[in-house]
Amino acid sequence: MAYIEPAPIKDKENPLESMMERFNIAAEKLGLSDEVYNVLKNPAKQVIVSLPITMDNGKIQVFEGIRVIHSNILGPAKGGIRFAPDVHIDEVRALAAWMTWKCAVVDIPYGGGKGGVRCNPREMSKGEIERLVRAYTLSMIDVFGPDKDIPAPDMGTGPREMAWLMDEYSKARGMTVNSVVTGKPLVLGGSLGRTEATGRGVMVSALAAMQKLKINPFQATCAVQGFGNVGSWAARLLEERGLKIVAISDHTGAFYNEKGINIVEAIEYRDANGGNLEGFKGGDKMENAGDLLILDVDVLVPAAVEDVITIHNVNDVKAKLIVEGANGPTSAKADAIINEKGIMAVPDILANAGGVTVSYFEWVQNRLGYKWTADRVNRRSDRIMKDAFDTVYQTSLKYEVPMRIAAYIVAIDKVAKTYTYRGGF
Ligand SMILES: NC(=O)C1=CN([C@@H]2O[C@H](COP(=O)(O)OP(=O)(O)OC[C@H]3O[C@@H](n4cnc5c(N)ncnc54)[C@H](O)[C@@H]3O)[C@@H](O)[C@H]2O)C=CC1
Numbered sequence: 001m002a003y004i005e006p007a008p009i010k011d012k013e014n015p016l017e018s019m020m021e022r023f024n025i026a027a028e029k030l031g032l033s034d035e036v037y038n039v040l041k042n043p044a045k046q047v048i049v050s051l052p053i054t055m056d057n058g059k060i061q062v063f064e065g066i067r068v069i070h071s072n073i074l075g076p077a078k079g080g081i082r083f084a085p086d087v088h089i090d091e092v093r094a095l096a097a098w099m100t101w102k103c104a105v106v107d108i109p110y111g112g113g114k115g116g117v118r119c120n121p122r123e124m125s126k127g128e129i130e131r132l133v134r135a136y137t138l139s140m141i142d143v144f145g146p147d148k149d150i151p152a153p154d155m156g157t158g159p160r161e162m163a164w165l166m167d168e169y170s171k172a173r174g175m176t177v178n179s180v181v182t183g184k185p186l187v188l189g190g191s192l193g194r195t196e197a198t199g200r201g202v203m204v205s206a207l208a209a210m211q212k213l214k215i216n217p218f219q220a221t222c223a224v225q226g227f228g229n230v231g232s233w234a235a236r237l238l239e240e241r242g243l244k245i246v247a248i249s250d251h252t253g254a255f256y257n258e259k260g261i262n263i264v265e266a267i268e269y270r271d272a273n274g275g276n277l278e279g280f281k282g283g284d285k286m287e288n289a290g291d292l293l294i295l296d297v298d299v300l301v302p303a304a305v306e307d308v309i310t311i312h313n314v315n316d317v318k319a320k321l322i323v324e325g326a327n328g329p330t331s332a333k334a335d336a337i338i339n340e341k342g343i344m345a346v347p348d349i350l351a352n353a354g355g356v357t358v359s360y361f362e363w364v365q366n367r368l369g370y371k372w373t374a375d376r377v378n379r380r381s382d383r384i385m386k387d388a389f390d391t392v393y394q395t396s397l398k399y400e401v402p403m404r405i406a407a408y409i410v411a412i413d414k415v416a417k418t419y420t421y422r423g424g425f
């Protein structure tokens with residue numbers, strides 16, 4: 001029986017500390033009371049489980065599964081499940097808190113949660129992943145629920161995993177409960193528009209920011225790190241709006257083409273190539289994939305993992321605008337230099353909120369037993385994203401703070417007011 005030891009957070013700044021640094025600044029600007037500060041600083045619930053799985057070779061391997069609910073004060077907790085080899089409790093705590101702030105920024109009635117299983121899905125068979133999803137769901141049967149905590153996809157998971165989760169949860173409850181999870185396949189009650197929703201929100205935020213910065217999309221260049229759900233959809237939709245995507249990357253490497261990469265071709269290549277860009281010929285392979293982040297482009301979209309823009313490379317970042325598709329791609333220590341350089345950073349809790357917004361629409365449709373058209377979904381989510389951008393932008397002017405701190409101020413203010421009205425502590 002093999003047990004994988006919890007991995008320490010190494011070679012990266014702790015995302016929880018990064019989240020707290022920004023939270024502290026915003027809390028001070030707002031004059032948050034000590035009572036509410038202490039409530040919001042600590043996750044409401046943290047569950048860690050061991051998941052013994054029979055692997056295809058007949059051996060049993062034990063995986064660690066985590067679910068953190070940061071807050072459910074605005075409504076049921078909401079947030080994705082990450083399958084990755086370096087999942088760490090502090091990372092999940094940060095991601096759960098970011099969900100609370102994100103849902104508050106776009107004003108949807110959810111709290112924040114996040115889950116993670118430390119595993120490498122790229123090295124597991126479909127059957128092994130399915131057994132892991134089902135075991136994780138059963139272990140969290142009293143945590144999840146359409147009115148309690150509603151998971152969704154994150155890195156390493158997608159509609160397939162959400163279908164297994166819904167099935168396992170429904171079997172345990174003795175009835176079909178499709179509103180327990182979002183990001184499901186369409187036939188199981190998924191929403192039109194959810195797959196592309198996060199990338200679409202990145203596109204809406206990028207265009208809104210470019211308007212403020214007076215960057216013409218038809219003359220703008222862009223680099224996108226990460227070519228999974230978020231990165232590839234963001235690249236595709238930005239390309240459709242006129243931007244030239246000169247570089248893309250995934251875990252296998254980065255590709256550069258000064259004439260612009262054909263994103264639809266890149267997506268087709270990835271889908272026919274086991275889900276990755278290895279061997280892609282639509283651009284030159286960059287010697288150092290991390291150099292994508294310091295290319296001389298107008299717009300940079302980090303859409304892969306945390307802590308990629310750090311004190312180690314931020315001085316070399318040349319983009320005028322960073323739009324964070326990923327959660328936590330910029331470390332708190334890099335913030336000050338970004339601000340000094342006059343780069344506008346549209347923060348994760350705003351820029352990537354299109355996904356949870358359409359997840360909310362999916363949950364609403366499931367509860368109504370009704371289906372919206374793609375047009376209705378897109379129009380409503382675009383409106384929410386644009387309104388949220390404007391609110392955060394106005395807040396940044398009012399408090400004379402960067403967009404990131406403004407987004408935290410908007411979110412914390414809303415959650416704190418709700419606490420004050422609800423009372424009971
Ligand atoms: N899927 C969603 O709806 C949402 C996802 N996010 C965030 O967006 C980010 C990406 O998530 P997804 O696209 O869903 O994941 P995914 O699993 O579909 O894709 C991740 C991509 O990142 C690449 N990648 C991994 N490590 C990399 C590295 N070191 N350098 C370059 N590329 C690397 C992978 O090869 C893959 O292309 C995560 O931070 C996630 O939390 C945020 C909001 C919603």
Ligand SMILES: O=C(O)CCC(=O)C(=O)O
Nearest residue numbers: 079080152154355356359
């Ligand atoms: O769609 C959702 O409910 C959550 C997506 C997510 O995990 C995120 O926004 O980071």
